[in-house]
Amino acid sequence: MAHLLTIIRLFSGIIFCCAFSSKIIFAQSNPIALRPDVQVEFIKKVPAYCARIAIDPVSNAVMYAETGGKVHRVTFPGGIVKDTVLYTTAKHHVTNIYGMAFFDSILYLVGNEPVDTTYKFGLVVRGKLQPNGIRLWDTVAVTQYYPAGNTTFDHGFGGIIPTPAGDSLIICSGSRTDHGEVASNGGLFPGIREVPLTSAAFCISSASKNLVLPADEEGLAPFLYADGLRNTFDLAYTSDGDLLGCENSGERDDPDEINWIQKGRHYGFPWVMGGNYNPQQYPGYDPDADVMLNKNSFGYENGFFHDDPEFPPKPPGLVINAGIENYGPDADYYRDTTTGIIMQTGDLGTFLNSFTSHRSPIGLLFDYDQVLIEDFNGDGFMLGYQYEGDSAGNRPNGQTGTILDPSQDLVHLDFEKNEAGTNYKVNSTRIVGGFEKPVDACLLQNVVYVIEYSNKNNKASLWKVTLPVAASTITTADLPEEELCPGEEVTVTFSTTGIFNSGNVFTVQLSDENGSFNTPVSLGSITATSNTSVEVIIPSGSAAGDDYKMRVVSSNPAVIGSTTEEAFEIACPKPASTQTEDIMATSAKVKWEEEDCAINYQVKYRIAGNSWINVNANNDSKKLSGLSPSTNYEWKVRTKCVADPKIYSKYSPISSFTTLPLKETLINSKNNQATNHFSFYPNPAKDVTTLTFFLQEDSFLDISLLDMHCRKVKTVVAADFSEGSHQVQMDVAQFASGMYFLELRSNAVLSVRKIIIE
Incomplete structure (x- = not known):
């Protein structure tokens, strides 16, 4: 193959020559592991038209769906393969299953539903697992009818994934055209290309019931998540929680893409595909001179590629997000848009956005539990669906395929973000080859289940790919606080590698005040098989000390995890x-x-x-x-x-x-000028006078009326008063006319004032 590529690079004028096809072996055989630490096993033959596969997170059973509506469960009692049809269209009402996903015990199905050959609509249903094991089905969402393209390029709804919290669903609708051309469905819809319900991703609440997604742009706007996605059939979140999606490009030899799908972004279709500009958007396009276009393709033969002066221009200011950069060494074949020469980015030290033309990336998944060896730990994997073609993308039987890429494989994807953090880059490496149109995959710990697609019964198979497992380890993260209190609640987070079996219990242990685990104290446990966190309470009787540490241990297998690197203090601090x-x-x-x-x-x-x-x-x-x-x-x-x-x-x-000394004040004021503490009005008084006083603090207050010899005549008030201003009325009509004194005594103040009673 390396010799063939060299010839192609040197002699671009013969890249379509049939002689090159004779050098490629197209025979199909059983899948072959391309690494010695990867094993491939046949499980069973499967029916025709299988489209999706997933792991039921409740039972860990393998579930797969036929496009015709049957949903199967595969189990292995006593090592025997048992395939059971659990659900049919009669139960869930989806006639054409294109998408399937679980969140906890809920099963979601996506229907790509035709209305004869004129219209179609998208359908999302939900199967809620009941305590008796039965699922109750209802409709999450349905779209209004939209015009069918009625060609092989009319993709419809398919990709679905619940958000990590499970509160929303991301669903994807593919394009109704190959590259944005008019698809009038035999003249039923003149001038119609893409419509608002196609080539996009939508976000809806997972709690929705009978939600109707409108067909008009304005009504659909609240649900639009991302646009310009040609056919994102598979979605997966990275271990860091970023949403990625795979899609194929059109019939030109533009790279297929994997995108970091973010809310509000546009990914180029129909103006840009795989980093290449769609030439049909420019007046004067001549498909016969297009070196990127296979002249045996369905689109070329049926006139979908042509000079198209009415092609909608890219909106001014539209920012297009590029596909993830692929640096090879595999799935990286591309054709130069000017010379037509086929090259590999891995050979040239450059990149491609994203994968070999027509390999149809599919079956995207990630090692969420991080059980795999370091080479694969936390990484992604995908399938290549399409057959291998020759340098023109042709096969001997007249079908089209990739451009020289073997495809039909399982590919390891090693992602990292670019320095700016604006996109990912990836190295893609084939680890299993030789599948027959693998259409979807799922991962259970270190086992990848791959299901194939065929239009004939017992032609496609279900395969088991076993990946190498890392040693089982537990790493306890340092606590967010360096000082803890007795009785304080703390979240202990830890990460794992390798496999922890069903029923495993992780337990958080506390050292003594010197950091020793000779007699550890168990603080709390959780039943789990991978990374998680545990809420624990610091024992109230913990001795004061500043060398405490924590660790996490497991039961199945028995593993003692690493201790926290940083010691912490437990103490009840004095003010x-x-x-x-x-x-x-x-x-x-x-x-x-x-x-x-x-x-x-x-x-x-x-x-x-x-x-x-x-x-x-x-x-x-x-x-x-x-x-x-x-x-x-x-x-x-x-x-x-x-x-x-x-x-x-x-x-x-x-x-x-x-404390301050008690203040004493004798006030003898003829003009009755008020003080800050005590005043009364009127003075002289005949019937009633009103006493006003202000307290700087809560106090017990005694106000008395004294005669000329300072003998108490009457207690006016003796009570507790709050801080602030107060008023008290005093009846003076009962007293003989003459001069008296009013005495106010509080915790902090003694005040005496003269009063005349008439």
Whole structure:
């Protein structure tokens, strides 16, 4: 093959010569592993027209679907292959299955439904698993009718994937044309090319029921996720949560694409495919002179390629997102758009957007559980569906295929983002070859199940590809906080490699305060088989220390995971930065820095040398009331970290303060000028006078009426009042006329004022 490629590069004038076809072996045989650590096994023959395969996450059974509506379950009781038809069109009402996906126990099917040969519509149904094992089916969404193209290029709805949270569904609709040409369906729809419901990805709520997706652009706009996707038949999320999708290009030798599909982006169709501009968008296009166009293709023979002055121009300012860059060494054949020479990017140290023309990338999947060896760990895989063709893309039987690419294979995809983080690049390497039109794949731990497509019964097969497994390891991530409190809830995250079997239990263990696991404390467990996290609570009785560590261990297989690299502290910290504010004669505010561990605080205070008095505080301060004026006080505070059993920190260092002296004021004002604390009106008073006073703090207040000899005549009020302004009315009609005094006495103030009663 390397010799053949060299000849093709040197002698571009004979790239369509039949002599080259004779050098390629097209015979089909059983699949062959291209690495010694990969094994391929035959499972069974499958019916005609199989289109989809998936793993039921509840039972781990293999599920596959025929386009005609039958959904099968494959199990292996006692090592015997058992194939059971579980669901048919009579149950789920999909007559033409093109898409299938699970989220937890829910099975979604996508129908590409024809209305005779005139119209078609997309259909998404949901099968909810019931406790008795039966699925209840209902309709998630259905599109309005849209014009059928009624050609082999009329792709319809197919790709579907639930978002990682399961709250939405991404569904894809392929184009109704090969490359944006008019597809009038025998004149039924003059001038119609693409319509709003084609060549796009849509996002709908997974909770939708009988949602109708409109056929007009304005009504469909709220659901449009991404546009310009020719035929994204397979979707998968990377291990990092980015959505990727595979699609094939048209009948020209433009590269097939894999795209990082992001909301609001446009991916080029029909103006750009595989990084190449569609020449039919330019006036004067001559398909006979197009070196990228196979003259044996269906589209060329039926006149779909032609000078097309009415071709819609690319909208001004439209930003097109390029396909992911493929650096080979496989699935990287391309034809130079000027010379027609076929080359491989892996040989040239350059890239292709994205894969060999016509290989039809399909069956995209990822090692989410990261059980595979380092070469494959967390990486992607895909199938090549199409046959291998010669240098013109032809086969001896008259069919078309790839341009020299063997295809019909399982390809390892090693992705990484570019330096700007704006797109991915990938190295693609064949690891299994020789399938017969593999149409879909699914992954269960380290086993890839591949299903083939055929239009004849017992021609296609179901295959099992076993990939090499990494050693089972557990890596415990460092905790987000370096200081933890007794009783605090913490999320412990860990990653795994290798296989952990069904029923495996991961347990989080805590060391002692010196970092030793001689007698570890189990904090919490979870039944799982791969990366996850566990919510645990730091034991309330943990000894104070700053060398604690954690690790995760497993039960099946028994693995002791690595410890956290960074040690952490467990302690109930005492309050810091203590200070005293708002010191008055009978009160003061004590304050400190709030501690994260605190559920509340305990404050102790006393007259210096006397016994301590305990009070509780719910936040970072406490007002101490009922103090004695001109007195030295001491106080300290500690943190309460756990309520039951009670866990306290040590006390803060003792702080001290001195209350202010009690203020005494004798006011004798003939003009009755109000003070900041106490006033009354009218004065002189005949029947009633109104007392107004202002308190700087909550206080017990005593207001008395005194005679000329300062003897109490009447207690006007004796009660607790809150901080702020107050008014009290006093009846004076009962008293003899003359001069009196009103005395106001509070915790902090003594005020006396003269009053005349008439």
